[in-house]
Amino acid sequence: MNEDKSRKETGKRSLVILGAIVVILVILSVMSLNTGLLGSPFRIDKAVVCIELDKNRLPHKVMETITHGVRQVCLWFQYSSAAEGNHLVVSWYYGEDMVLSESLKLMTKEGVRAFYLLREDGSPLPPGNYRVTISSATRMLSELNFEIVRRN
Secondary structure (H helix, E strand, O other): OHHHHHHHHHHHHHHHHHHHHHHHHHHHHHHHHHHOOOOOOOEEEEEEEEEEEOOOOOEEEEOOEEEOOOOEEEEEEEEEOOOOOOEEEEEEEEOOEEEEEEEEEOOOOOEEEEEEEEOOOOOOOOOEEEEEEEEOOOOEEEEEEEEEEOOO
16 A cells, blocks of 8 residues: 555656656757757848838838838848748837738748838828837847828
8 A cells, every 4th residue: 555655656756857857848949949059040130111122122212211101111121040930920000009910921041021011092101100020929020110200
C-alpha cells in the first residue's frame, strides 16, 4: 500500500517537472524568435508615407505634411528576414480612431509591399492627423505619423 502511494507521488512529481520543462522551453523559443537567436529577426527595413508610387513601384512624393485634396495616401515598406507565412497587420488611424485595418500573409523572406488609404466614394481625405502602424502578432514594427492640412 505504501509502495502504491509512493509511486503515485513520484508520478505526480514527474508530471510537474515535465510541465515546468515544457513551459521553460516554450518561453525560450519565443524569446529566441523575438531576439533573433535562431537567425535574423523579422524587420521593416524602410517605411514611408507617400502620395503615389512611380512606374518601378518606388515611393513618389514622400511627405509628412500633405495638402488637403488628395484622394489617397500610400504606405510603402520594405521588409526582410520574414519566416514563410508571417502575418502582419497594417492599421490606419484618423485622430485616435482606427479607420482601416488590413491583414497580410508574407510569402517571401524579403520584399516590398504597398497599401493605400482612400475613401470608398473617392472624395478627398479629410484634414487632420493620421497614423499608420505595421504590427506582427507580438509587436509593433513601424509607426508613421502624417497630417493632411488645408492651405489658404
